[in-house]
Amino acid sequence: MESYTIGQAARLLGVSVDTARRWADAERFPTRREGTRRMVDGPDLAAFCVRAAQEAAEGEEAPHTSARNAFPGIVTAVKLGTVDAQVEIQAGPHRIVSLLTREAVEELGLEVGARAVARVKSTSVFIDRV
Numbered sequence: 001m002e003s004y005t006i007g008q009a010a011r012l013l014g015v016s017v018d019t020a021r022r023w024a025d026a027e028r029f030p031t032r033r034e035g036t037r038r039m040v041d042g043p044d045l046a047a048f049c050v051r052a053a054q055e056a057a058e059g060e061e062a063p064h065t066s067a068r069n070a071f072p073g074i075v076t077a078v079k080l081g082t083v084d085a086q087v088e089i090q091a092g093p094h095r096i097v098s099l100l101t102r103e104a105v106e107e108l109g110l111e112v113g114a115r116a117v118a119r120v121k122s123t124s125v126f127i128d129r130v
Contacts, residue, residue, distance in 0.1 A: 001041060001042055001043065001111075001113060002041075002042040002111075002113050002114050002115070003034075003039045003040065003041050003042060004039065004040045004042065004045055005037055005038070005039060005040075006020050006021055006024065006031070006037075006038045006040070007020075009029075009040045009045055012045065012049070012072070012073065012074050012115065013048075013049065013052065013092075014092045021038075023048075024038065024040070028048060028052075029044050029045060029047075029048035030044050041113065042074070042111075042112065042113015042114060043112050043113040044113075045074060045113060046074050046075065046076045046090065046112050046113045047076075049073070049074055049076060049090040050076050050090055050095075053090055053092075053093050053094075053095065056093050069119060069120055069121070070117050070118070070119050070120075071089065071091035071092075071094055071096055071117065071118040071119075071120070072091060072115070072116075072117045072130070073089040073090050073091030073092065073094070073096070073115075073116065073117070073118065074089065074090055074113065074114070074115055074116070075087060075088070075089055075110055075111060075112055075113065075114045075115075075116050076088045076089065076090045076095075076112060077112065078105060078110055078111060078112060080102050080105065081102060082102070083101065083102055084099060084100070084101060084102060085099070085100055085101065085102045085104070085105040086098070086099055087100065087105060087110055087116075087127055089116055089118050089127070091118060096118040096120075096125060097125075098118060098125040098126075098127055100127065104127075108127065108128075108129040109129055110127065110129060114129060115129075115130045116128060116129055116130060117130055
């Protein structure tokens with residue numbers, strides 16, 4: 001299972017380190033100590049990302065803007081089929097879903113809580129494990 005420092009979590013969430021610390025102090029997501037560092041487990045951060053995006057989207061209209069080509073985020077769901085797979089990434093306020101082969105998911109080591117980048121070209125989405 002992948003874990004993140006508060007600084008890494010802040011970058012994935014698109015907020016300052018101070019904001020991420022305040023959220024952790026307010027127990028919006030659980031942390032643990034590894035020596036002097038506060039760590040967040042990937043699945044816990046993924047769950048928080050989904051909740052935070054849903055909270056941010058409540059009562060807001062979607063912005064009118066063109067999408068950029070790369071969406072760094074965190075894997076929030078992986079559904080494996082016999083041959084295919086579905087991967088969801090929360091990239092800031094954006095939920096991106098990609099259908100790809102099971103083999104690709106396994107080769108990339110994609111699992112809930114892993115950092116990944118969704119690259120968008122036309123109607124295809126490619127996932128890079130980072």
